[in-house]
Amino acid sequence: MKENGKYRQHDGIAAANIVQGLRSRSWLGRKFTGAVSYSRKHPQEFVLQVLTYALLCLWIYVGSKKVFTYAEFRASMIRQPFADQYGIMLSYILPAVELATGILFIFEGTKRLGFWLTLILMLVFSGYVILALRDTWGNIPCDCILEFPISWKAHLWVNGLITIACIVALLLDRKIKISHQRKLMTKLGS
Numbered sequence: 001m002k003e004n005g006k007y008r009q010h011d012g013i014a015a016a017n018i019v020q021g022l023r024s025r026s027w028l029g030r031k032f033t034g035a036v037s038y039s040r041k042h043p044q045e046f047v048l049q050v051l052t053y054a055l056l057c058l059w060i061y062v063g064s065k066k067v068f069t070y071a072e073f074r075a076s077m078i079r080q081p082f083a084d085q086y087g088i089m090l091s092y093i094l095p096a097v098e099l100a101t102g103i104l105f106i107f108e109g110t111k112r113l114g115f116w117l118t119l120i121l122m123l124v125f126s127g128y129v130i131l132a133l134r135d136t137w138g139n140i141p142c143d144c145i146l147e148f149p150i151s152w153k154a155h156l157w158v159n160g161l162i163t164i165a166c167i168v169a170l171l172l173d174r175k176i177k178i179s180h181q182r183k184l185m186t187k188l189g190s
Helices: 012-041 043-068 070-078 084-104 108-133 152-189
Strands: 002-004 007-009
Touching (some): 012 043, 043 070, 043 084, 043 108, 043 152, 070 084, 108 152
Antiparallel strands (some): 002 007
8 A cells, every 4th residue: 555645545455355345334234224214114014024033033043952952951851840751752842843933934924823833832831831930849840941041930021022022923914914905905996
């Protein structure tokens, strides 16, 4: 790099790196601006997309963590206050169901089913947590909250928030579909 008066001259490599850096920032800036613009024009669809991606990430994370730490997960399921054969069976079923639920969020046609399945799973998991907190079995089954290191009460709150998010997503999905159908009928009627 040479100084020539008040301007700096760059060799080809340095100039190319600077231009590439500017392009990458402008690409990121364009993507961010596009997302903000989309969220302003279509706020309900944006919220639905955010909830969809959040639940997709949640289920893929939770299911794959159980798969990758299977021995620990299976041991914790066997320590639960029901027969060992149910714990072993659940140690196979739960990761598969959680991963399948996450996969449902990938495709537009199965997204609604993913929200319903998430809602059902959250109600079942919350019911189990409530039973544990009410000392149904004489003590809390174990301290093995594998997914997130939080207390049982906090886990109940998280499940409640996910349940509310699912209900909101289902309502938004229905409202958006009705809106799209009305727009289509209006176009066909004209």
